[in-house]
Amino acid sequence: MTFFRPAFRHPELPPNAAGYLRQDYEGGISTLCAGCGHDSICNAIVQACFELALPPHRIVKMSGIGCSSKSPAYFLGKSHGFNSVHGRMPSIATGANMANRDLIYLGVSGDGDTASIGMGQFIHAVRRNLDMLYIVMNNGCYGLTKGQYSATADKGSKGKKGGVNELESIDLCELAIQLGAGFVARSFSGDKQQLVPLIKAGLSHRGMSFIDVISPCVTFNNNPESTKSYHWVREHSEATNTFDLVPFRRPITAEYADETVQEVVLHDNSVIHLHKHRDAPDITDRRQAIDNLEDHKAQGVILTGVLYANPDSADTHDILHTCERPLNSLTEADLCPGSPVLEAINAAHR
Secondary structure (H helix, E strand, O other), X not given: OOOOOOOOOOOOOOOOOOOOOHHHXXXXXXXXXXXXXXXXXXHHHHHHHHHHOOOHHHEEEEEOOOOHHHHHHHEOOOOEEEEOOOOOHHHHHHHHHHHOOOOEEEEEEXXXXXXXXXXXXXXXXXXXXXXXXXXXXXXXXXXXXXXXXXXXXXXXXXXXOOOEOOOOOOOHHHHHHHHOOOEEEEEEOOOHHHHHHHHHHHHHOOOEEEXXXXXXXXXXXXXXXXXXXXXXXXXXXXXXXXXXXXXXXXXXXXXOOHHHEEEEEOOOOOXXXXXXXXXXOOOOOHHHHHHHHHHHHHOXXXXXXXXXXXXXXXXXXXXXXXXXXOHHHOOHHHHOOOHHHHHHHHHHOX
């Protein structure tokens, strides 16, 4: 078995607007189980970054421990990366973001890495509205330790091993909305048409963007009784809307009836076009977003798509009024401005 991706590509494949080919966003060959939903998510990340024409060297990918957290090896091979210890990815991402706000931060985690050992870290990264895209590859089980139920496994669900899960599940999307994330969405690893635009929107949003992606574990949690299986999700999912992300540098050519479209303007002037039913909820209303999730949960339906978006979101740097320049670019004159400046600062706190 080879672990190196073939370098040959069709010579006529077109580059993106920044001059990069799709292969510039790829990584190594996956060693995950054949059919794992995580591979589909990796492919969607590659496609989203390619379509947004993001320079790979400006992206920082972070992860913790788990099947999901090893997946950054399979995409963005030319980007910066850091694989932290179990559950500690948010604090590493926070430190890097504080040091250099000019980079694009992408955190990949799992339901165990986030909802169990990393729950405290996740909560505080969200409430600080850290400027990053946080993706959870959610399979409802611990795939590295033989398939025990994770904290996101739905009550009443049954994996391939063991009995029915009797514990209440943690809904990470509801938690992210409650704690102030500016962009919250849910998708399914098998729905590339929905997932790629969601990732593009999350990368374009200023502040915390959180996407919970249901990603079936084909080894331990893909049986019909599991609510995280391919079959169950396809039979019990409902999308809030169909949409696309139209970056401001591209012309809008489509036309839609006024009564079926809602626009959410992001901080970089990008627009998410939401094609809604007449009775669709207002995704900019936090209370309504949570109620909508609970209503669908009571019906046994998984709600996907954009769940909540705050176009006026302020990220950590805005809240704390931090330095606008990367810390490694500061000179001695910036860091030691002299006694008069120090005296003025001290006087302001007396």
